[in-house]
Structure formats: structure tokens, C-alpha cells
Amino acid sequence: MTQPAAASALAATSLEDLLVAVGRDQDRLAFGALFGHFAPRLKSYLRRLGCDSGAAEELVQEVMLLVWRRADRFDPRQASASTWMFTIARNKRVDSLRREQRPEFDPTDPLLLPEPGESADQRVESRECNSRLRAALKTLPAEQADLLRMAYFEDKPHSLISSEHGIPLGTVKSRLRLAMDRLRRALRDG
Numbered sequence: 001m002t003q004p005a006a007a008s009a010l011a012a013t014s015l016e017d018l019l020v021a022v023g024r025d026q027d028r029l030a031f032g033a034l035f036g037h038f039a040p041r042l043k044s045y046l047r048r049l050g051c052d053s054g055a056a057e058e059l060v061q062e063v064m065l066l067v068w069r070r071a072d073r074f075d076p077r078q079a080s081a082s083t084w085m086f087t088i089a090r091n092k093r094v095d096s097l098r099r100e101q102r103p104e105f106d107p108t109d110p111l112l113l114p115e116p117g118e119s120a121d122q123r124v125e126s127r128e129c130n131s132r133l134r135a136a137l138k139t140l141p142a143e144q145a146d147l148l149r150m151a152y153f154e155d156k157p158h159s160l161i162s163s164e165h166g167i168p169l170g171t172v173k174s175r176l177r178l179a180m181d182r183l184r185r186a187l188r189d190g
Contacts, residue, residue: 015081016074023071034081035064042089049093059096063089136186144179151176
């Protein structure tokens with residue numbers, strides 16, 4: 001069949017049949033006919049949805065590419081070719097609006113920058129502080145050091161410490177206060 005004859009045969013075919021031919025046979029002539037029919041209508045529709053001319057043309061290209069790729073999914077019993085294609089166009093417009101509303105990525109945003117690592121002098125100071133604390137803890141009576149360990153390192157509530165050791169809650173609090181005072185003095189003097 002010659003091209004003019006093929007074109008006239010396509011003109012007599014319904015849009016749904018053209019879409020089915022594209023999906024089933026990857027028919028380029030049928031796709032060309034669909035493109036010629038729908039591209040200006042889709043562009044006009046997208047302009048009414050708020051796209052500028054350039055963006056509308058780009059979206060039409062994306063829509064038609066999707067039509068080419070997904071035409072095999074078209075079912076003429078569920079929708080007309082127009083409904084199916086305009087739905088794709090509307091969805092593409094929604095996707096483009098979502099992309100537009102996302103903030104631009106700023107690589108210099110302080111929230112995205114990694115925390116600076118500890119400098120060498122900070123690490124040395126931290127180690128010295130930790131060793132001073134361990135040494136000060138060793139100067140405490142074993143009972144007070146144990147209560148401090150449970151309260152501050154294991155994060156146990158005072159009431160639980162009281163029940164585990166079988167001593168009154170007030171006694172736990174008094175011993176912890178005494179232990180903290182001794183610890184402060186040891187760190188200050190050491």
C-alpha cells in the first residue's frame with residue numbers, strides 16, 4: 001500500500017483502533033496519525049491547565065512517548081482513546097507541578113553538611129577528661145560508685161535502685177548527692 005493510500009485508510013479508522021494497532025503491532029503510521037490528531041489538542045489542554053507554551057510542548061512529547069510505550073495497555077472497553085490520552089496528559093501535568101514545588105537542592109545548606117569531626121586537640125581533651133572521671137570514680141566508696149553507675153550510666157530510676165538494693169528511696173537520693181559532691185571535689189582537685 002502506498003503512503004497516501006495508507007493515510008486515507010488510517011483516516012477512516014477510529015482513534016481506538018489506531019491506538020490498538022500501535023499497542024499490538026507498534027504501527028508507526030497509526031502512531032503518526034494519533035500524534036497528528038492529539039498533539040495540538042493535548043498542547044491546548046495543557047496550556048489551559050497553566051503550562052507555558054514550551055512546557056506544554058515538552059509534556060506533549062512525554063505523553064506521546066508514554067502512549068507509544070504503553071499503548072498495549074489500552075483497553076477500548078474501559079475508555080475512549082481521547083479519555084485515555086488526556087488522563088495521561090493530566091497526570092504528567094500533576095507530576096510536573098509536584099517537581100516545580102519541590103525545593104531546589106542546595107549543597108551548601110548547613111542541615112545537609114556533615115558534622116565536623118572532632119579536632120585532634122578536642123579528642124585529646126576528651127580522653128583526658130574521661131580518664132580524670134574514671135580516676136575520680138575510683139576514689140568513691142564502692143557503694144556510692146555503684147549507685148552512680150546505676151543512676152547515670154544505666155539510667156535507672158531512683159525507685160528501681162531503691163528496690164534492687166533494698167534501701168529507702170530517700171537514702172538512695174542522699175547517697176547519690178554525697179557521691180556527686182565527692183566526685184565534683186575529686187575532679188576539681190585532680
